[in-house]
Amino acid sequence: MRILVVGSGGVGAAVASIARHRSFFQTLVLGDLDADRARAAAARTGDDRISGVACDASDADAIVAVIEEHRATHVLNACDPRLNPPIFAAARRAGVTYLDMAMTLSERHPEEPYARTGVMLGDAQFAEHDAWEADGQLALVGIGVEPGASDVFARHAADTMFSAIDEIGVRDGADLEVAGYAFAPTFSIWTTIEECLNPPLIWEKERGFYVTEPFSEPEVFEFPEGIGPVECVNVEHEEVVLIPRWVDCNRVTFKYGLGEEFIGVLRTLNLLGLDGTTPIDVRGQLVSPRDVVAAALPDPATLGDKMTGRTCAGTIVTGTGKDGQPRATYLYHVVDNERTMREDGCQAVVWQTAINPVVALELLAEGVWSGAGVLGPEAFEAQPFLDLLADYGSPHGVDERDPADPLRRR
Amino acid sequence: MRILVVGSGGVGAAVASIARHRSFFQTLVLGDLDADRARAAAARTGDDRISGVACDASDADAIVAVIEEHRATHVLNACDPRLNPPIFAAARRAGVTYLDMAMTLSERHPEEPYARTGVMLGDAQFAEHDAWEADGQLALVGIGVEPGASDVFARHAADTMFSAIDEIGVRDGADLEVAGYAFAPTFSIWTTIEECLNPPLIWEKERGFYVTEPFSEPEVFEFPEGIGPVECVNVEHEEVVLIPRWVDCNRVTFKYGLGEEFIGVLRTLNLLGLDGTTPIDVRGQLVSPRDVVAAALPDPATLGDKMTGRTCAGTIVTGTGKDGQPRATYLYHVVDNERTMREDGCQAVVWQTAINPVVALELLAEGVWSGAGVLGPEAFEAQPFLDLLADYGSPHGVDERDPADPLRRR
Numbered sequence: 001m002r003i004l005v006v007g008s009g010g011v012g013a014a015v016a017s018i019a020r021h022r023s024f025f026q027t028l029v030l031g032d033l034d035a036d037r038a039r040a041a042a043a044r045t046g047d048d049r050i051s052g053v054a055c056d057a058s059d060a061d062a063i064v065a066v067i068e069e070h071r072a073t074h075v076l077n078a079c080d081p082r083l084n085p086p087i088f089a090a091a092r093r094a095g096v097t098y099l100d101m102a103m104t105l106s107e108r109h110p111e112e113p114y115a116r117t118g119v120m121l122g123d124a125q126f127a128e129h130d131a132w133e134a135d136g137q138l139a140l141v142g143i144g145v146e147p148g149a150s151d152v153f154a155r156h157a158a159d160t161m162f163s164a165i166d167e168i169g170v171r172d173g174a175d176l177e178v179a180g181y182a183f184a185p186t187f188s189i190w191t192t193i194e195e196c197l198n199p200p201l202i203w204e205k206e207r208g209f210y211v212t213e214p215f216s217e218p219e220v221f222e223f224p225e226g227i228g229p230v231e232c233v234n235v236e237h238e239e240v241v242l243i244p245r246w247v248d249c250n251r252v253t254f255k256y257g258l259g260e261e262f263i264g265v266l267r268t269l270n271l272l273g274l275d276g277t278t279p280i281d282v283r284g285q286l287v288s289p290r291d292v293v294a295a296a297l298p299d300p301a302t303l304g305d306k307m308t309g310r311t312c313a314g315t316i317v318t319g320t321g322k323d324g325q326p327r328a329t330y331l332y333h334v335v336d337n338e339r340t341m342r343e344d345g346c347q348a349v350v351w352q353t354a355i356n357p358v359v360a361l362e363l364l365a366e367g368v369w370s371g372a373g374v375l376g377p378e379a380f381e382a383q384p385f386l387d388l389l390a391d392y393g394s395p396h397g398v399d400e401r402d403p404a405d406p407l408r409r410r
Numbered sequence: 411m412r413i414l415v416v417g418s419g420g421v422g423a424a425v426a427s428i429a430r431h432r433s434f435f436q437t438l439v440l441g442d443l444d445a446d447r448a449r450a451a452a453a454r455t456g457d458d459r460i461s462g463v464a465c466d467a468s469d470a471d472a473i474v475a476v477i478e479e480h481r482a483t484h485v486l487n488a489c490d491p492r493l494n495p496p497i498f499a500a501a502r503r504a505g506v507t508y509l510d511m512a513m514t515l516s517e518r519h520p521e522e523p524y525a526r527t528g529v530m531l532g533d534a535q536f537a538e539h540d541a542w543e544a545d546g547q548l549a550l551v552g553i554g555v556e557p558g559a560s561d562v563f564a565r566h567a568a569d570t571m572f573s574a575i576d577e578i579g580v581r582d583g584a585d586l587e588v589a590g591y592a593f594a595p596t597f598s599i600w601t602t603i604e605e606c607l608n609p610p611l612i613w614e615k616e617r618g619f620y621v622t623e624p625f626s627e628p629e630v631f632e633f634p635e636g637i638g639p640v641e642c643v644n645v646e647h648e649e650v651v652l653i654p655r656w657v658d659c660n661r662v663t664f665k666y667g668l669g670e671e672f673i674g675v676l677r678t679l680n681l682l683g684l685d686g687t688t689p690i691d692v693r694g695q696l697v698s699p700r701d702v703v704a705a706a707l708p709d710p711a712t713l714g715d716k717m718t719g720r721t722c723a724g725t726i727v728t729g730t731g732k733d734g735q736p737r738a739t740y741l742y743h744v745v746d747n748e749r750t751m752r753e754d755g756c757q758a759v760v761w762q763t764a765i766n767p768v769v770a771l772e773l774l775a776e777g778v779w780s781g782a783g784v785l786g787p788e789a790f791e792a793q794p795f796l797d798l799l800a801d802y803g804s805p806h807g808v809d810e811r812d813p814a815d816p817l818r819r820r
Contacts, residue, residue: 265682
């Protein structure tokens, strides 16, 4: 397997750091608009299978050229999802396997933006499914941690734990703190704004897909391993699109443990129009307000040595167990920043995102996972993924809950 | 009198609109980096004494050239206070009278920014006082509404109402609403951020000048003419520097009726570093975050036809009346947006700022006010100013209050 990772920011660099421990690939090339950044990230791994090159992720021709030059067999997109179209198109044209960790962006319904869906997350990619499938070519989309591990958990619950599923709810929470900053998001603010200010998507078997106002249906969800209760609200996320395609259930939601301060910040950015991506004229220069917000904040990938705490991604599944009794199970993955910094020099949130596509690539390399078309993680057997995750030293957890009170730990 | 107004934004254009009703001047030239904007503002007055020209307010040489070309005798600075240094210097070199509505900017104390003063508002201008005075040249600084009318009120109270003054507190509040916008400041957000996030300045006779944390000492002050109670907090403002130089009292404060939402917005901008003026790198372009905030919001000068309500500027004076009894008097000026739009095509806040320098220019033209050096409004007789303000159809008001409860109306 010869891998091209497009983007050598926090997640791309973490992919390289994690992959260096494994033998399943021959070469891994980090491509970035900033070739020096890519080369530096590659050099930090000390693994001579890993190199860095210039690659303009906005230019499909340029990506095809890098794929061909390095004879890549698999392209992993580690850029923000604005760049999915050229990277996805380049992989298609080059005839290689494509993986990403977030799907093409949504567009609101023009008349009823907080009630009906417009263009949905991933619509542009799923539209190509038949063509990819016909050619036996695989696009494994949404294979980070969320979407990604969260979808694997949903499939695993359906296969091995439940005879009938009512709701599948992805829940994300953390107790991470960043010393020395009044406000420092631990993940890309660009993506966080996109997720949190877009109308949150919900799927129900009877009703289909619908959207709500941002930050709807707040709930306090208790996370395991000492993180404790965190206020979570609905946000737009790929799992709500992906899970119903492959897993039988009545309802799918995604709630993010943002906390009160972060919600206030996002509301203010929206109020002032600073969440926008359309360039505005600032004293003669055209700039996107959201890019300015991102530039004004510290780069989350650089904060690892100032962070403490853990981050938890997981999926709460409610329904009827294999024994016919009501069941509520939270399947989760917790990562401690202290460990990821020590072992791989990456902060916890980017590391937790990055480990999953590496595991998936290894399953593809070994032929354990295979397929054709545009497929989500839940289209594949879950057990081999979970076993390999444990083999990487980062097993998932299972938290059985009281079906009458699934938000709390027993 | 031949006037050059530097800056044809909201306030500069309003100066022209107000001045067109008066006969005291021969010519009024609006100068702006954007000459088309200046010419359009001049044309809207329909007064052939008023014209628009190109003038780069950041370039003292260019301003001197415009002064000389148009044989200006008086320069009114209607730009944001970042541009005070070149405009002030140009007026000095050209030997003409200078007026402005805000003073040179402060800089925090490097070690104790929320306790001790660093460079204060206007320090850079007052440093030139002796030179201007020696040459018999006048700089009348801070002659908008606040500072400006508020300082005239302080002098008037001292001259005619009080035998001894305890505290002079400027209080600003409004009930303005802008239809169709979730958030739309009615005054320059650049200046509002500067005022509100800088450490608020307080003067006390015993203690001298000192500063506090932003938004300190909240109080609910009841404004007259139906505006009602508004939450006010300390902000940095020129009156605190100006009033003690000429008016005997024990304490001077400035509190702004920002309201809870606006305070939240300003706190968030500060938290995210979006209040900063130092350019940051945004995908290869250098931009000032505060300029981006201003560009993302609607231009306050364009909102007049969507605004309703009134704005009130005034000065609450407490102490001993001429009769030896305790006295508390709020001297104020209220402007209704409906009227300023109808009569002069300007929204209330910029109109209320702009009328005061026009009144002052008329007093200077008639020789009623004269002086040399760098002087604030309270260095001049207040009564002629108040009489002329009434003659413009916009008289001030006097609200006698219970000295035991000066925050409320009787």
